[in-house]
Amino acid sequence: MADRFQLLRESIRNLRNTGSIARSSRYLCQAIVQKIDPKKTKVVVELGPGDGVITQYILDRIGPDARLFVFEINDVFIEHLKVAFANEPRLVLIHDSATEMERYFETYAVEKVDYFVSGIPFVMLPEALTLDITTKCRNWLRAGGMFIQFHYSPLLIPLYRRVFGNTDTDFIPLNLPPALVITCTV
Numbered sequence: 001m002a003d004r005f006q007l008l009r010e011s012i013r014n015l016r017n018t019g020s021i022a023r024s025s026r027y028l029c030q031a032i033v034q035k036i037d038p039k040k041t042k043v044v045v046e047l048g049p050g051d052g053v054i055t056q057y058i059l060d061r062i063g064p065d066a067r068l069f070v071f072e073i074n075d076v077f078i079e080h081l082k083v084a085f086a087n088e089p090r091l092v093l094i095h096d097s098a099t100e101m102e103r104y105f106e107t108y109a110v111e112k113v114d115y116f117v118s119g120i121p122f123v124m125l126p127e128a129l130t131l132d133i134t135t136k137c138r139n140w141l142r143a144g145g146m147f148i149q150f151h152y153s154p155l156l157i158p159l160y161r162r163v164f165g166n167t168d169t170d171f172i173p174l175n176l177p178p179a180l181v182i183t184c185t186v
């Protein structure tokens with residue numbers, strides 16, 4: 001399993017894709033998973049888990065029969081996640097981009113998704129890529145399902161409004177840097 005220093009080095013080396021060098025605080029993780037209603041949850045999909053700090057909170061939140069699918073493109077993070085969560089039968093780790101989600105949903109017979117939790121730094125990525133991934137999320141969410149994204153700026157709120165038709169924003173000051181949790185419900 002990669003140590004803290006290796007994970008930090010990986011975040012810095014790939015800053016464009018990771019978007020930050022500090023992992024999310026427990027206040028941010030808690031604010032995100034509070035949105036998840038465990039009673040209504042069969043499938044959660046996490047996009048861009050990094051070292052898995054939010055992944056653990058999601059697993060602690062969901063029930064024994066729920067499944068968590070995780071998409072991560074970074075080789076070092078995915079190897080770390082494989083070891084860190086080796087004993088977690090509810091977790092499916094996918095070493096691929098979130099753009100490819102549909103292929104995997106077919107393979108794993110996923111019909112609908114209850115929650116998407118995303119840490120992908122869309123602010124730093126091309127708009128076409130953001131629109132591609134977020135539109136796929138909207139199409140796969142069940143009625144009443146949620147797309148939950150954290151950011152360090154409100155720049156993309158108008159884009160999320162365009163895609164999902166609504167946004168709700170919580171400010172989390174106790175994070176480095178302070179963060180926004182943007183929630184869109186379908």
Ligand SMILES: C[S@@+](CC[C@H](N)C(=O)[O-])C[C@H]1O[C@@H](n2cnc3c(N)ncnc32)[C@H](O)[C@@H]1O
Nearest residue numbers: 018023024048049050071072073074097098119
């Ligand atoms: C800000 S980090 C998230 C870190 C962690 N979730 C946290 O809260 O501290 C963003 C992650 O998104 C991943 N990522 C970027 N583009 C992606 C894509 N298209 N598909 C899947 N993962 C992606 C990066 O490799 C990186 O690990």
